[in-house]
Amino acid sequence: MKNNPEEVALLKPDYLGFIFYDKSPRNFTGTIPSLPNSIKKVGVFVNETHKNILNLVQHHQLDVLQLHGEETEEDILQLKLQATNKGLKTPEIWKVFSVDHDFNFDKLRPFEKLVDAYLFDTKGPHYGGNGIAFNWDLLAKYPSQKPFFLSGGIGPEHGSILKEWIQNNQVPLLGIDLNSKFELAPGHKNISALKTFIDEL
Numbered sequence: 001m002k003n004n005p006e007e008v009a010l011l012k013p014d015y016l017g018f019i020f021y022d023k024s025p026r027n028f029t030g031t032i033p034s035l036p037n038s039i040k041k042v043g044v045f046v047n048e049t050h051k052n053i054l055n056l057v058q059h060h061q062l063d064v065l066q067l068h069g070e071e072t073e074e075d076i077l078q079l080k081l082q083a084t085n086k087g088l089k090t091p092e093i094w095k096v097f098s099v100d101h102d103f104n105f106d107k108l109r110p111f112e113k114l115v116d117a118y119l120f121d122t123k124g125p126h127y128g129g130n131g132i133a134f135n136w137d138l139l140a141k142y143p144s145q146k147p148f149f150l151s152g153g154i155g156p157e158h159g160s161i162l163k164e165w166i167q168n169n170q171v172p173l174l175g176i177d178l179n180s181k182f183e184l185a186p187g188h189k190n191i192s193a194l195k196t197f198i199d200e201l
Contacts, residue, residue, distance in 0.1 A: 002026050002187025006033050011195055014175060017042040017066065020056055025186035032060050042066050043091075050079050057083070057091060064092040066119060071095065073110040080114075092116040094149065098123035099134045105143050112146065117174055122152030133158065136165055147174035155181030156193050159200040176201070 001016050016039055018028040032041060040063035045053055047069035076093060083090040093115045097107060100123040122134040133153035154176060182193050
């Protein structure tokens, strides 16, 4: 989210994401408007310092941290420790993994006891917003019971395909990440396209 979070909030999503990464065209530098308590605010970070992350958690009252870079298990341990030392309640933590045709799920193992969920995005030239979907059938090999989000180039054309895939796959899918394919411009969401897709799903 960047330009119209209040409009999107009227659709009652479970989460709204705000990117705090200055190399992204969706980099958020404003003030998050008042949102319904049912919507959790997600801060998206890429290899950010713990100090900056925790300052933004305090400033925006973030509920979730989505770590989209090369963060290690030690980074997450330190982040939790520093949050405790500052007297902060540690937000939920999601670790993002970029998936290609030979993705190795062994990469998840060090994070199993450290994070609340995973997010699987398409491997591409950027840390996100590549607008390309990966082969979801790769997730048939998913070895964990930890919930995950499906991301990466999901667009209006995927509604019926995605619905069928969810029905046919017994995986702990927590949510669908809708981003670049539902935009009029980076960070400005197409409300009618989002509503149609959500209703269909």
